[in-house]
Each structure stands twice: as structure tokens, then as C-alpha cells.
Amino acid sequence: MDNGQLLQLVGGFAVGGLVAGGAVYAWAAKRLKREHERVTHVEQARQLGAQQLTQARKQVEQLQRENHELRLAVRPAPRQAPAPEVAAPDPAEAARLYAESKLNPPTAEPAPKTFKDTVVMPRSQY
Secondary structure (H helix, E strand, O other): OOHHHHHHHHHHHHHHHHHHHHHHHHHHHHHHHHHHHHHHHHHHHHHHHHHHHHHHHHHHHHHHHHHHHHHHHHOOOOOOOOOOOOOOOOHHHHHHHHHHHHHOOOOOOOOOOOOOOOOOOOHHHO
16 A cells, blocks of 8 residues: 555545545534424414413403402492381280280191101012
């Protein structure tokens, strides 16, 4: 093997290494770019979600304020309940009614039967 062949062999290895290194670099750069785009997309989605959450909270607060205002507008003013007029009972009338209730107790009506009376059936019927 002379120097020319050795130089070609070493040069071929060097060029092959450079080509392989370039291919690995291109592949790694492509993956890094995809990962960077994915991270950027996730960050934008997170920010959008945070903005929507803030807007939703503001809307909820606004609706609660409006609801409270409407409740105050619809709620009628509290009314004072009229005091019941209690007439002083006549002591003589009260005594007469008490005496009558003791002398003439109310007649108690029999309670209606809720169940039929139990009847023993002869064996021939079943």
C-alpha cells in the first residue's frame, strides 16, 4: 500500500465522518426545533387558558353583582305584621263555657275500622 492509497483511505474516512456528523446534526436540529415549537405551543395554550380563566372570573363577578342588584330591586320591603287583636275574655262567659264542657262531654264517635275483622275460614274453602 503506498501513500496515495493511504491518503485516499484516510480522506474517505474523514469525508464519511463529516457526512455522518452533518446528518446527525441535521437530525438533532430538526428534533430540537420540533421540541421548541411544541414548548412554545404549550406555553401559548397555557397563557390563553389563563386569560380565559381571568375573563370567566370577571364575568362571574359581574353576574353576581347584577344578580345581587336584581335581588335587592325585586325583594319587597319588609312589612310589619299586624298585631292580633286580643279581646279580653269575659270571666263569667269563660266560667259558663267551662262548666258546660264538664257537664256535657262531647260524644265520641267510634273510629272507623281500618282493617277487617279476622275470620277463621273452614278448611273446605281453601
